[in-house]
Amino acid sequence: MTRPTVAKVDLDAFAHNYFLARRLHGGQALAVVKANAYGHGAVRCAQHLAGRADGFAVAFLKEAQTLRQAGIDDPILILEGCFDAEELECACELGLWTVVHQESQLVDLEQAAKASERQPINAWLKVNSGMARAGFNPDQVKDAYRRLRACSIAGDIVLMTHFACADEPEKEMTALQIAAFDAAVEGIPGDQSLCNSAGVLSWPNARRDWARPGILLYGAEPLPDKRHGLKPVMTLTGRVFAERTISAGESLGYGATFMAERETRVGLVAIGYADGYPRTAPTGTPVAVDGKVSRIIGRVSMDMLTVDLTNLAGVGVGSQVELWGNQIDVNEVAACAGTISYELLCNVKRVPILYGATALEHFPSYDIDSTESKVSIER
């Protein structure tokens, strides 16, 4: 018997979300597939959009190399840029695009330009418009642009910035950042890129030539109150593999934190924090048992967790438990666990990923007795 725990990834939903974002934003869009596509499998996700997306973005060189090795020859932008001259050389060879956000990266490009046989590389010049994490300050931008433009190996230059609070529309910060960016790049020619997911969804005047959507591709709304027709991509499920009834006054699990107030039917589910389900998810965090909404009770363990089956008719050993996906919004679980959907999705591990297409009915039903791990099917 194989452990009945799996993350189903709906690649058509992923593509749907990408095209929805591009349509909303206008212009072109790089699908952000860093961190193994936020836990969804970067190679499979990129392969599904290869030749149809305008390009991809990853955090660092190694992630881009993985995609190139898998045969992805679309544009790929390295969001952290190259860490040193050696990485830059490699990026040039692989035909990658790189962010330039600090002096040392400019110097590496200037040095590389002297070695004339290098292929040109498209460079995204990053402006610090207020986030103060990476990027040239507004007063340095014109000079950085002039030096970059003078590098023989710099191809197209795109002007970019990144928002600190795009998912909090009530804050003034994003409007200030847009104004700071526009002032800093005034008179500099070239394409511009400002928007992450929340920017695409809620800041129309930040929509420029290129979008960089990440989390929205995976169907998780970065803005809790808005609904844009995104489709959830990952459905994380386990099954009830044991059940028991505890009496009023009995406690359950580590720390004995849950105390039954009445007779309680407890289902034991084969997933835990070693699989990436957050240990901080408290009693009351929603789950769906055979399609019926219930809750976690007691502490999440390393390899298993416990759910409340009381008053759920017809469920028991063998019932499927959705931790998040089509029925349970990953944002809701994240809120219960005191974090954000990004962290939950990126953390999924040890769980086989099953790739499939839009209607979840099209996934083969997961058979507790016969499923191989690492199943991979596609219509």
Ligand SMILES: *Cc1c(COP(=O)(O)O)cnc(C)c1O
């Ligand atoms: C990760 C990242 C994105 C994508 O952000 P989301 O909030 O997931 O859309 C866009 N731009 C940069 C620079 C990033 O690092």
